[in-house]
Amino acid sequence: MKILVVGGGGREHAIVKKLKENQTITELYCLPGNGGIAADAVCVPIAATDLDGIVSFAREHQIDYAVVAPDDPLALGAVDRLEAVGVPCFGPRKDAAVIEASKVFAKDLMKRYGIPTARYESFDSLDAALAYLQTAPMPIVVKADGLALGKGVIIAQTLREAEEAVRAMMTEKRFGKSGERLVIEEFLEGPEVSVLSFTDGKTIVPMVSSMDHKRVGEGNVGPNTGGMGTVAPNPYYTPELAKRCMDEIFLPTIRAMAQEGRSFKGCLYFGLVLTKDGPKVIEYNCRFGDPETQVVLPLLQSDLLTVMQAVTEERLAECPVRFSTDSAACVIMASKGYPGAYEKGLPITIPAELQAQVYVAGAKENNGSLVTAGGRVLGVTALGKDLPEALERAYKAVKQVHFENAYYRRDIGALALAAKEG
Ligand code: AMP
Ligand code: GLY
Numbered sequence: 001m002k003i004l005v006v007g008g009g010g011r012e013h014a015i016v017k018k019l020k021e022n023q024t025i026t027e028l029y030c031l032p033g034n035g036g037i038a039a040d041a042v043c044v045p046i047a048a049t050d051l052d053g054i055v056s057f058a059r060e061h062q063i064d065y066a067v068v069a070p071d072d073p074l075a076l077g078a079v080d081r082l083e084a085v086g087v088p089c090f091g092p093r094k095d096a097a098v099i100e101a102s103k104v105f106a107k108d109l110m111k112r113y114g115i116p117t118a119r120y121e122s123f124d125s126l127d128a129a130l131a132y133l134q135t136a137p138m139p140i141v142v143k144a145d146g147l148a149l150g151k152g153v154i155i156a157q158t159l160r161e162a163e164e165a166v167r168a169m170m171t172e173k174r175f176g177k178s179g180e181r182l183v184i185e186e187f188l189e190g191p192e193v194s195v196l197s198f199t200d201g202k203t204i205v206p207m208v209s210s211m212d213h214k215r216v217g218e219g220n221v222g223p224n225t226g227g228m229g230t231v232a233p234n235p236y237y238t239p240e241l242a243k244r245c246m247d248e249i250f251l252p253t254i255r256a257m258a259q260e261g262r263s264f265k266g267c268l269y270f271g272l273v274l275t276k277d278g279p280k281v282i283e284y285n286c287r288f289g290d291p292e293t294q295v296v297l298p299l300l301q302s303d304l305l306t307v308m309q310a311v312t313e314e315r316l317a318e319c320p321v322r323f324s325t326d327s328a329a330c331v332i333m334a335s336k337g338y339p340g341a342y343e344k345g346l347p348i349t350i351p352a353e354l355q356a357q358v359y360v361a362g363a364k365e366n367n368g369s370l371v372t373a374g375g376r377v378l379g380v381t382a383l384g385k386d387l388p389e390a391l392e393r394a395y396k397a398v399k400q401v402h403f404e405n406a407y408y409r410r411d412i413g414a415l416a417l418a419a420k421e422g
C-alpha cells in the first residue's frame with residue numbers, strides 16, 4: 001500500500017509512527033512533513049493547503065489511501081478533491097469539516113439538537129455585539145467564527161477586555177475574515193477533557209480520553225498556545241461521565257450531522273468542560289488534536305490503518321478498536337518566547353537510547369542535522385503503568401534532549417494527579 005499523510009507537525013509524526021506498524025505499507029509519504037518526520041516517511045515540500053499540489057502528487061504516485069490531518073486542508077475540501085480522483089481518505093469532507101471551521105455553525109447545531117454547550121449569542125455587527133456586552137455577566141468568552149490557529153478565543157475578565165476583544169476581531173480584523181462574525185458565550189468552569197473519536201457517520205468509537213495544557217505558563221497562566229503537553233487517560237473522565245457523554249453528546253452530534261446532510265467521517269474531537277451541571281461542549285475539532293494525538297495513538301493497540309479504512313468504508317461497527325490501560329504523558333519542548341517571537345535554527349540533540357518517543361513538531365534538517373524551526377519543537381512522550389510513572393519517564397527524557405533556549409512546563413499532569421488524590 002502507498003500511503004500519504006497531509007500535514008507536518010508533531011501530530012502527523014505520531015500518525016506516521018503508528019501507521020508504520022502496519023506491514024502492508026510499502027511507501028509512506030508526508031506532505032510537507034518536517035526534518036524529524038523524514039526519519040519515518042518520505043517528506044515532500046508541498047504545503048498542506050496546496051490542494052492542487054497534493055492531488056497531482058497523489059495521482060503521480062498512485063497513492064492508495066490518504067490521511068488528511070490538519071484543519072485547514074480539511075476546511076478547504078482536500079478530502080473532496082482527493083476522492084474525486086479516486087483516492088480514498090481518512091478525514092471529513094468540506095461540508096462536515098465546517099463543524100470546526102465555523103463556530104457559529106457548531107453552536108447553532110448544538111442549540112438545534114439539544115447538545116449541552118455554553119449559552120451564547122452570535123454577531124456580525126459590531127454595535128450589536130458591544131450592546132450585548134453591556135448586560136452580560138463577566139468573565140465572558142469572545143470567539144472568532146473561523147479558524148484562527150487556536151488563538152481566536154479570548155476569555156475576558158472585565159467589560160473593557162471584552163469590548164477590546166470584540167473590536168480587535170471586528171474592527172481591526174486581527175484574525176482576518178475569521179473574525180467578521182463572532183460568538184460571545186458564557187464562561188464554563190470545571191476540568192477540561194479532550195475526547196477524540198473515530199466515526200464513520202453511523203458508529204462512533206471514542207478513543208482514550210486526554211487532558212491538554214493550553215496556557216504557556218506553569219499553573220495555567222499566560223497566553224494560550226497550541227498546547228504545551230498532554231496526559232492520557234484523563235482521570236476526571238470517569239466511566240459514568242463517558243456513558244453520559246456518549247448518550248448526551250457524541251451520538252447526538254453524529255446523528256445531527258447526518259440529519260443535516262453533512263455526515264462526518266474521520267476523527268471527531270470533543271473539547272469538553274465537566275461543569276457542576278454536567279459535561280458541556282466548548283469546541284468541536286474535525287481532526288486529531290495536537291498534542292492529544294501524541295498520547296492517544298501510542299496507547300492504541302489496534303492497527304491504525306485498519307481502523308481508518310473501516311471508517312472510510314463505513315464498517316466501523318465491525319472493527320475492534322482496543323486501547324492499552326497504561327498511561328501516557330507528552331511534554332512539549334518549545335522555543336523560548338513562544339507563543340510570541342522566538343529564535344530558529346538552533347541545533348537539536350536527541351540521544352539514541354531514550355525511554356520515550358520524541359515526536360518532532362517544528363524542526364528542519366540542515367546539513368544533516370536537526371535544527372529548530374518552530375514554536376513547538378518537540379513532543380516527548382512516555383508510557384507507564386500509571387500516570388506518575390509515565391510523567392517521570394517523560395521528564396527524565398526531556399532532560400536528556402537538548403537545544404538552546406528550550407522551554408517546557410514542569411507541571412504537565414499536575415492537575416490530573418490532583419484529581420487522583422482528591
Ligand atoms: P477553543 O479554541 O475553542 O478550543 O478554546 C481555547 C480554550 O479556551 C479552551 O481549551 C478553553 O480552555 C477556553 N475556553 C473556550 N471556551 C470556553 C468557555 N466557554 N468557558 C471557559 N473556557 C473556555
Ligand atoms: N490541542 C487542541 C487542539 O488540537 O485543537
